Amino acid sequence: MKFLETLGRYCILMGKVFSRPEKWGIYYRRTIAELDQLGVGSMALTAIISVFIGAVITIQMAITLDTPFIPQMMIGYATKETMILEFSSTVIAIILAGKVGSNIASEIGTMRITEQIDALEIMGVNSAAYLILPKIIATMIFFPFLAAFSMIVGMFGGFLVARMGVMLPSDYIDGLLYYFDSYEITYSLVKMTVFAFLITSISGFYGYYAKGNSLEVGRASTTAVVVSSIMIMIFNLLLTQLMR
Amino acid sequence: MIKCENIFKSFEGRTVLNDISVTFETGKTNLIIGRSGSGKTVLLKTLVGLHEPDEGEIYFDDTCYTKLSFKQRKAIRKDIGMIFQGGALIDASTVYENVKLPLDLFTEQSEAEKRERVEFCLERVELSHAPHLYPSELSGGMIKRAAIARAIVLNPRYLFCDEPNSGLDPQTSIVIDNLIQSITREYNITTIINTHDMNSVMEIGEKIVYIHTGYKWWEGTKEDILYADNKELNDFVFASAMAKRARGK
Numbered sequence: 410m411k412f413l414e415t416l417g418r419y420c421i422l423m424g425k426v427f428s429r430p431e432k433w434g435i436y437y438r439r440t441i442a443e444l445d446q447l448g449v450g451s452m453a454l455t456a457i458i459s460v461f462i463g464a465v466i467t468i469q470m471a472i473t474l475d476t477p478f479i480p481q482m483m484i485g486y487a488t489k490e491t492m493i494l495e496f497s498s499t500v501i502a503i504i505l506a507g508k509v510g511s512n513i514a515s516e517i518g519t520m521r522i523t524e525q526i527d528a529l530e531i532m533g534v535n536s537a538a539y540l541i542l543p544k545i546i547a548t549m550i551f552f553p554f555l556a557a558f559s560m561i562v563g564m565f566g567g568f569l570v571a572r573m574g575v576m577l578p579s580d581y582i583d584g585l586l587y588y589f590d591s592y593e594i595t596y597s598l599v600k601m602t603v604f605a606f607l608i609t610s611i612s613g614f615y616g617y618y619a620k621g622n623s624l625e626v627g628r629a630s631t632t633a634v635v636v637s638s639i640m641i642m643i644f645n646l647l648l649t650q651l652m653r
Numbered sequence: 654m655i656k657c658e659n660i661f662k663s664f665e666g667r668t669v670l671n672d673i674s675v676t677f678e679t680g681k682t683n684l685i686i687g688r689s690g691s692g693k694t695v696l697l698k699t700l701v702g703l704h705e706p707d708e709g710e711i712y713f714d715d716t717c718y719t720k721l722s723f724k725q726r727k728a729i730r731k732d733i734g735m736i737f738q739g740g741a742l743i744d745a746s747t748v749y750e751n752v753k754l755p756l757d758l759f760t761e762q763s764e765a766e767k768r769e770r771v772e773f774c775l776e777r778v779e780l781s782h783a784p785h786l787y788p789s790e791l792s793g794g795m796i797k798r799a800a801i802a803r804a805i806v807l808n809p810r811y812l813f814c815d816e817p818n819s820g821l822d823p824q825t826s827i828v829i830d831n832l833i834q835s836i837t838r839e840y841n842i843t844t845i846i847n848t849h850d851m852n853s854v855m856e857i858g859e860k861i862v863y864i865h866t867g868y869k870w871w872e873g874t875k876e877d878i879l880y881a882d883n884k885e886l887n888d889f890v891f892a893s894a895m896a897k898r899a900r901g902k
Contacts, residue, residue, distance in 0.1 A: 431758050520744070527703055528741040531813075532755050533730035 419614050425537035426545070426610070439543035447509050447544060447609075448551030452558065454508060455501055459492075459559040462500070463566030466491050471575045481576050485584020488567040490593075497559035498597040499645050502604035505552065506637040510612040513544055514633035517616030518626035526617070541613035545606060552605035553598040560597070596652050603648060604641050611637045654679050655700060655811060655843050660709035662692075662699055669695045671867040673709070680841045682834050682857045684848055687864035688889060694815060696864060697847045701735055701813050702726060713811065731759055734804030736814040736833075740796035742788040742803070748775070749784035752802045759807065774802040778832060794825040798832070805836060812837065814846040818853060826850065830857045851890065854878065863889070 430436045470484040517540055520526050529536040564585055571581035615633035619626050655677040662670040669692045677683040687693045698704045700711060702718065711718045713729055721729070742751045752774055756767045775781045778798040788796060797817055804812060814833060818826035834857040837844040846853065854861060858875035863886050871878075871886045878890055 435757055516745075523739055523744075524737045524741040525743055527698075528735065528737060528743075530703065531701055531730060531733055531735045532758065533727040534758055 418618065419610075422537055422541075422614055422617060423610060425535060426541045426613070428535060428538055430538055430542070431534060435539075436543055439539070440546050443543045443547035444551055447512070447547055448555065451505060451508060451555060454504065455555050455559050456562050458504060459497065459501070459563040460566035460569070462496055463488060463492060463563030464570040466496075466563075467567035467570050467581070468575055481580040482584035482587055484576055485567065485571075485581035486587045487584070488581075489564055489585050492560050492563040493593050493597055496563060497556045498600040498604065499641065501556060501559050502552070502601060502608065502641050503638050505555070505604075506608045506612075506641060507634050509548065510608050510634045510637045511630045513609060513612035514616040514619070514630040515626055517541070517613055518619030518629045519623075521617065521619045522622060522626060537613075537617060541610070541617065544613060545609045548605040548609045549602050553601045556597055556601040557594070560594075596648075599652065600645065600648050603644055607640045607644060608637045611640060654712075654714055655845065656712040657700060657706075658710045658712075660696070660699060660711070661707045662695055662704060663707055669867050670699065670706070673864075673867075673869050675862050675869055675872060677843055677845050678860055679843045680838060681844070681859040682837050683843070683845045683860045683862070684854060684858045685845060685862050685864060686848060686854060686858075686889070687870075688849065691864045692867040693847050693849075693864045697813055697815055697845065700845065701733060702730065731755075731807060732810040734807070734809035734812045736797065736800045736804050736812070736817050738816045738819055740788065740800040742791075742796060742799055744788055746787075747784065748780060748786050748788075748791070748799045748802075751788070751799060752784075752806050755803065755807045770806060771802075774806045775799075777805070777836075778802045793820050794822075794829065797821065797825075797829050801829075801832060801836070805840070808840065810842055812842050812844040814844065814848075816848055816850075817846060818848070818850055823852060826852060827856060833857070849889075851892075854890075865889075 466488045467484060470487045474481075474484055474487070517526075520540070526536045526540070529539060568578060568581055571578045612633040615629040615636070616626075619629040656675070658674050660670050660673040661668065673696060685693045685696060695704060699706050706719060710720070713732075716729065718726065718729060742748070743754070746754070749771055752771045753767055756762060756770060760767070762770070771784070772781065775784055778801050780795060780798050780802060783791065783795060783799075786795075788799070791799065801817075812833070817833060818829050821829065830853050833844060833846065836842070846857075848854070855875055858878070861871075861873060861875060861878055862869060863871040863883075865885050871881060871883050873881065878886070881887065881890075
């Protein structure tokens, strides 16, 4: 029952979020600001994690595939496939759920308990749309770009360790260039777009309905990250089945 | 004029407002007073539309607000200014942006016109030196003054203030009280202030409503309050040394 009640409240909130904005110009400016804060602000973290994970995947593959029956270039190929299919969308989405999700839930939650949302409501502003919609649009635009960025940086991380002597860099490059199916990129970017919506809307929901004090805001933030991460996993499975 | 008739409000089975009927007059500073937990904040939030009354009706001049649709209420909300206890300024925006926000959302003015209006309002509350500051960089008194500037930027007909001088030193409290009163008179607006500060009551209380355990216990003026024959009201009023001295005179 509690789940259904929460789902119902979430749907009602999304109805408010996607209702017609008061003024498009304000929403446009807010979306640009959110692109910078939530999107560009996440690039450094994405780059650091991707370069290291790309390097580690390459090392692990080199150890696992250390047999004369498998060509060395398969290490590069396996790294590329891992980065494109799962890491750069799903794992990066989980990491962003932690960073961006907690940021959104705590920001909106603090606005709720300090009556900033009430102030917007009294002005006649649709506070749900004003606060959450620009974040949803910004992340749905920028997160797929982050996924693509992560793929490139991750493969570069693999190349770095190949240069350090794990394998021949030329074999690694051959592996990267071996068999490319552009649908895999589409699949990954579509997943990331859906994950962006899940992270932002779920975190916005928990922040918007936060009440009480700073402890409750902290709790809302934690719940937002946990629920977003679980939903990412569930939707990863669903989308993989749907799009395979 | 704002009038409420037979307002009831309860939360999870606990009745907070019991049959409240009162008229708040235009051009006057109307005060709702009462002890903490008496229901005065709930009354103010019900009047302003943040809570729906379980029963009863609220009128803004001749319009019955409680019978209006969400869309119709939006029109009245543009005539409402509210000052929250903590200021409720948007943390991510500067003072200038906070004051300008209602103009951005609800007017078609040019940027130059908006700037002129914001500067006028900031000057009115003596904050023209701080438009670039963020709420975290302001003192308590400055936050309240910025909140007043934001509340009056659209020329409201109704002004609601929830404990506007809580957390302020006595001198700053008087500045804020006098500012609200002078704005009320200057623009002939209906102002309702929620407070438990007896200094405010004695300074600016032109009409006072005393709420006790969710009931309207008493109403009158600041001159009447010192001589009211009401035990609960007297206990509340004369807990303040200032009121005791005032009655002594």
